[in-house]
Amino acid sequence: MKTILILALVFMGFVAPVSASQVAGSVAVGLIPIQHGGRIKPFAAFAHELVQSITGKARWQGSPAVDVIMSRLARPEQFLDVPFIRIDHPGLKEALGILSEKKSVSYHELQPVFKTLESIVAQASVKRQKEERLSALEQQADILYERLATVDRLSRGEMITVMPVPGKTAWASPFTSNMVQSKYFLQLVKNYADKDPKIVTQVDLWIASVVPSLEKDGWEKVKMEGIYYAMEPFYYAGILYLIGFILLVFSGLRMPDAGCLALFIGFVFHTAGLLLRTYILSRPPVANMYETMIFMDWVLMICVGCYAIFQKRRSFLSSGALASVLVMLYANLLPVSSSLDVLSPVLRSSYWLMIHVMTIMASYSFFTLAMAISHRYLFLAATGKLTADEDKGSALAIYRILQAGLIALGAGTILGGVWANETWGRFWGWDPKETWAFITFLGYMAILHLRYSRKLTNWGLAVASLLGFLLVLMTWYGVNFVLGRGLHSYGAGSGGLEWIMLFLVLEAGFLGGMIYLRKRRG
Amino acid sequence: MKRLMHLLGSAAFTAVISTVLIGFFIISTSTEAMHGSVLSQEIFYNAWWFDLLVSLLWVNIFFSIVVRWPLCWRQTGFLITHVGILGILSGAFIIKYFVVDGQLMVAEGQRVDYFKRSGKMLARTDKKVPFCPLAVKGPVKLPAPILKVMDKEGKELLSYTLAVGDIPVKINIPQTAFEIDGLAFYPYAAVQGKGVLVNDPAGRMPNPAVSFDLIDSKGFAVHQFAFAFFPDFSAMHPSEEKGVSDLTFRLEAGKPEDYTASSAMPGGAADLARTDRSEELPFSLMLKDFRKIDYPGTMEAAAFESDVVLEDKKSGVMLEKTISMNHPLTYQGYKIFQMSYIDDGVHGKSSVFTVAKNPGIPVVYFSSFIACLGALWQFYGKRSEET
Structure with missing residues (x-):
């Protein structure tokens, strides 16, 4: 050993x-x-x-x-x-x-x-x-x-x-x-x-x-933690996801299998990292900002994997891989601690908490994936490379993934209430995190209602998915790092706003660019 | 009527309410970030118009079902989801208006049978000396007292000349959320029986007193009385002669939690503060032992635990239990949760519990389950609705 x-x-x-x-x-x-x-x-x-x-x-x-x-x-x-x-x-x-x-x-x-x-x-x-x-x-x-x-x-x-x-x-x-x-x-x-x-x-x-x-x-855990720090599993997972993305996109799809293999090995590292953290800390790795980002990323990769295997849509792999790389990158850019920390009493021994956070993170994975696929859709649509099959398939995927995200967000938010009620005797208190989760829920609910009532085209759905993700960003990062208030203080921090602003600027630029290209093409 | 129902149940109405709610929440959370949670709770979430907005959302969802009635089988998912959401909102209202919650602090070895409610009320504080005696030589001439209310800067908001006896009017204190009720003036105040204030001129030196209820915006009242002289009874202090003057009542403006008021008397003042409401429990709780268990090698708490004895004298129940984080004690609908502790090294250790009785919870839990089930049915039950 x-x-x-x-x-x-x-x-x-x-x-x-x-x-x-x-x-x-x-x-x-x-x-x-x-x-x-x-x-x-x-x-x-x-x-x-x-x-x-x-x-x-x-x-x-x-x-x-x-x-x-x-x-x-x-x-x-x-x-x-x-x-x-x-x-x-x-x-x-x-x-x-x-x-x-x-x-x-x-x-x-x-x-x-x-x-x-x-x-x-x-x-x-x-x-x-x-x-x-x-x-x-x-x-x-x-x-x-x-x-x-x-x-x-x-x-x-x-x-x-x-x-x-x-x-x-x-x-x-x-x-x-x-x-x-x-x-x-x-x-x-x-x-x-x-x-x-x-x-x-x-x-x-x-x-x-x-x-x-x-x-x-104890000694086994010490050794495993030594391996964890030596392996840097999330660093290598990020690198492999990036390689996978490049192979899938920039090699003209001549090396898709190599791209898939890179993603798979990256996913193995990713999973190993999460398992090691779970073993070392004897709890699911979802108790602070860094852990939630990494866990969310992992669920996202499972989703794209499922799409590739069960829906035969390998095309989403590249979108998912890029999103994962960016999340990994942001987990390092933002001032969030990656240390393996012990928990405060309120966070210990509560299965409701773990289920709540994991469900919420699953919902964020869905919204992130929908956002990533929307980018791909908008790019292909604006540049005239979108086939009829891609058009229908991507829009349906975005719609379905948003539905899954909304259910997970709703269920996760309610589970948060259950946890709060079991811990403090208070189901809902309009804490900023709760309030913004509700705003996000309302936002995505509006998107799905508009789509259901046929007021959103495929293009509109993709744009709405991008905009909806901004609500996720606010709920996830903004409440803890910008508002800096509320009971969800274990995810609290400060700084890193410049990186989020960069993302917003790039996002605005992308959206503006795609709209311009689309208009120019008539 | 049909048009109104269609309007109330329309997607456009949903969009309007959702937009207003989103705007509302953005403002409320930003306010909270800048000024703290107490203020935002007070001016946003506890406001009647917030309840109105949520009620409108309820109405919107309700009529979205009504206008589609009778529903076909295909719409079962829609029905279940929306009935579930109606249930959640209804449960939220039940929680808001019927929840009983607050904090209970008990020191090791002590027994407590009341807790402090989450709401605030106005009450006398004992931290400052309430009244200072002021001795005046010579005969006492009794003028009619004037009730005065001033703002923080000393600007007079209200001046009311008191007549003898009960004054059957409610007086709003302008520019504040308070009003005065049950105002009474006793030129020869005396206390009879269990603290009942009466006018009894026989054989006593005059000691005028004013009593009133001070009521805040929530309807929480506190009975307040003030004697011109203190100590107030000539029987107790027969040799002392004291002077009188106007009774002045001053109310300070500020943050909701900072309302304080003082009833100024010659030579002293009684302080009123917006403080926690107390409520009796149908049982008592004794703290046998409190333990803070630290993570090894640190002062960082890993767990708080309280060994308590609950005693209900009426039903003769006595329970011994250890309450810890996430492991509350439940009795007669009340749940007692471990919150924190106080250990100041002088008074020993005290445990702080949250006490809650929440009748809306089963409604919310059941409705949430229904709503999630309906959403799953709606989204994945019928694929033809997808585009």
Whole structure:
């Protein structure tokens, strides 16, 4: 198992292409169990989350996360001098007197302006208490403050909770504990920094001493999480979907089988990623924005697969693949955490919640697929390449998929009410998420009624499907990231609006272009 | 009549209502984003005209069925779906007007038999000293008090000279959502029996009092009274002589949840605040133990649990149960949910529960099931309708 893991880690580019012993050392250290964020995880996952939260990226200056953390742990106070704290907002940089061209700074560089930063954070805190909206600068100041706090804790070594303490649930850090194991781990850290070739053996011994303290399948989960981070399943799924799309569309359909194969392998990665997350967290992966995007994408690919297999419509595969690639891309562009986080009490042990979210996400998959097929339809119709069969088949597919989406959205929204009633005793409270789900429902209901009463042509249906998707976008992203209100706060966040605006602009451009082309053709 | 029914059941009417509703929701959610949920609930979702809009949608769906009557077999899916939606909307109204919900906070070892309703009412707050005594030497001359209501800036909204005894008029406080009812003036106020205020000049030093009910827009009333002197009874404080002056009642404008009022008296004021309504429960709840279970190595809660004892003296029922997130206690139609907790380190741990009795839920659940079933039938039962 371990050999497979090491091979996976090496071949998937998890570690930098350096010497074999260094790679092996890094891989071995990556598997050390550590208690972080309320659960036991591999050191690689801990390092990945930490480096991601501080630098905004999974690597820093080309070094893998494990190396970024581990190579400096021998003298943890040096983290205060590492210029890896990301700062993006120009206004915040100006307020703190940081040069606009600087993308990241060190803790010590920021120390002289702590008071200024603290006053902005305090102001944001007051606003939050008053339920007022925070400005972008205040939001970014909050994030920066959190990054500083993380670096501060890291520099004291107290986050490195790798030692189980007999009789206690909380693990201890060798930097703050007098336990006998502390010395051994600190030596291990030193040997890593010195690139000692015996590091793998030392780590093996360390892991062997810790594993008995883990829960029944704890070690299995740690290893699986190591594989998950090494595999980067969703990254490769996205790449393969893109390859599949290119092969299906730009090779003049001479390589459709190769395109399908790429999509299939991508889907295997996608499924594996979801299964790994489910196994590691012991829950369906639908509890935060990132997970819902990935899950939605997965259902979408099942839908296009079903269309290709049962309806013999391979033509939708390319539309579905492109939509999936874009969703994967947006899952990385938007400021959403891909970490494997534990849940708040209200989200735990509620099957209604899981059914509710999964049904809603299924509805979003349908609407996304309908939107993707509509793009294809509009393009073919505007450029005069639409055959009669394509015309009828695509319109019928859009209509049917929207119907499925509407039923799923209606059922999912009601299931959300059931969950709320079972959890809080309140079925409906006009929370913004609920309200926008209702707006989306009304919007798609109007589209289907117009189509049913023959007031929408095939072209009109495709345009309406595009416009309807904007409601989905608002309900899904807008409520949490733009309105930033309501009870669905576990999906809350801020930022990324520029990417959504880009999508809207491109969408408007596409629609305008297609209408123009259609008119020109008469 | 037939034309009106066709109009009410038409797709065009659906389009108009849907558009208005969508516009309404966009404004309400934007307002909520800017000013918080309390305000948007108050001015949008609790407004009568919102109910009217939803009622119009109900009427529209209802007549869309009526004008197609008698329906053929092919339209069964349509009928089931739309009857289901009518049921959901009806259930929503039942929930809105008949739901009993609120919060119950109980400390470890304590027993509570009431909860705070979600609605607000006006009530005296005890946080500030209500009245301050003001001693005036010499004989007391009693002028007729004037009831005054001022806005936040001190501008007079209402001035009403009080006559002795009950004043059988309702007085609207201009520019506010409040009115005064049951106004009474007692130049020689005395309390008899169980706190009944009467006019009793015999053998007492005059201590004028005014009593009234302050009623807010929801009809929630709070009985308010104010004595000119405090302590108010000469029998208790025979040696004290006190002065009198106008009774002034001040109501501050602001956000709905911020309404406060004070009844200014010589030397002091009684504060009124819009506060939670309390309601008795047909049982009592005792908190034996509260536990917050953290994720290992963090202060982050993984679960809240409360061991409670429910006692219904009338029926002699005593239940012991652990309430946790997603695992409520159900008794006599009431559901008690674990919400949060308070642990201030001084007063010990208290558990916060939501109490709800919701008669509309079965209607909504059943109707939702019907509507989904109908939609499936309608969409996939007959393929000829597809284009």
